[in-house]
Amino acid sequence: MTVHHAAGVGYPRAAGVYERSRPSYPITAVAALADALPLEAGRTVVDLGAGTGKFTRLLALTGAEVLAVEPVREMRERMAELLPAVAVTAGTAEATGLPEDCADAVVAAQSWHWFQEEQALAEVERLLRPGGALALVWNTYDTTVPWVRDYQDIYFRLAPRDLPSPPLGSRPGDEGGWREAFESRKGWSVPEERHWPNPHSTTVEDVVERMMSSSHIAVLDPAAQAQVRAEVEAVLDAHDATRGNGAVEMPYTTDVYWLRYG
Known part of the structure; x- marks a missing residue:
């Protein structure tokens, strides 16, 4: 399997800005997920599409062994x-290279929409031990705030139209098109x-950089990037x-979903 062109080209160009400009996740969300799955010492969790480790470092705090999977070299x-x-x-x-039945849980934070769902689900099922769980996590924009x-309108207007599944929040009223893949499985x-x-x-400057670090923006040529900026x-x-260029609060909502298998 290969990664989507926007991710494979865009993320290598923007790995540093990606790490600096993107939010982490509430520790309360990680604690609740750790209780639900559960995640603790003696258990193993696989982090798919781990990026620069924004969620990986929080998973490590649970005491579980963390196996991160990330196809982009610069992110790794x-x-x-x-x-x-x-x-x-x-x-x-879709092809982690990890052994069968190696995980008590699999997590995809801010990444599931990049995956070919059928192949990724087959791989998750291969990795999970009986009774294991898959957790999907997103930081979504709070669009009740006018700015x-x-x-976000700019972000999604320019987003690739050929993603395997739409990112959470990309369609009005969307509560997760990802659910459909599980309904028939x-x-x-x-x-x-x-x-x-x-x-x-954050700062206004970093809000701009947050947009520019998006893979589908980073993959553009310099003139097109300048237009987006x-x-x-x-x-x-x-x-x-x-x-202005002062401090600002970017309001996100952290959405966490989990399902058990077997």
């Missing part, structure tokens, strides 16, 4: 700098879910809350 290198104690493999979600709604429980506010204290800056300058 950045993760290795930040998390030298975590094992990381160069596999994909965030306008900002035997062995999976009904999803459980919880949601937490996740305000991210100018459009984002114009949107932010149009709202009182984001005018």
Whole structure:
């Protein structure tokens, strides 16, 4: 399996900005997930599409052994700098290279929409021990805030149309198109879910860089990137809350779903 062109080309260009400009996740969300799965010493969790390790480092706090899977070399290198104690493999979600029945849980944080669902699910089922669980996690924009709604409109207008499944929040009223793949597949429980506010204290400059670190923006040529940057800056300058280059709070919601298998 190969990764989507936008991820395979865009993320290598933006790995450093990706790490700096993106939010982490509420520790309360990780604690609740650890209780539900559970994650603790003596258990093993696989982190699919781990990126630079934003969620990986929180999984490591549970005491479970963490096996990270990340196909983009530049992301793996950045993760290795930040998390030298975590094992990381160069596999994909569809072909991790990990042994069968090696995991008590599998997690995909901010990554499931990149995967070919049928192949990824088959791989997850291969990895999980009996009674294991899959958790899907996203940070989504709180678009009840006007400037965030306008900002997200740019993001999704430019997003690839050929993703295996739409990112959570990319369609009005979307509660997760990912559910459809599980409905016709035997062995999976009904999803459980919880949601937490996740305000991210940042700067207007880094809000711009958050957009520019998106793989489908980073893959553009320099002239097209400049046009996107100018459009984002114009949107932010149009709202009182984001005018100028000072501190700003980016309101996210952390959405966590988990299902058991077998």
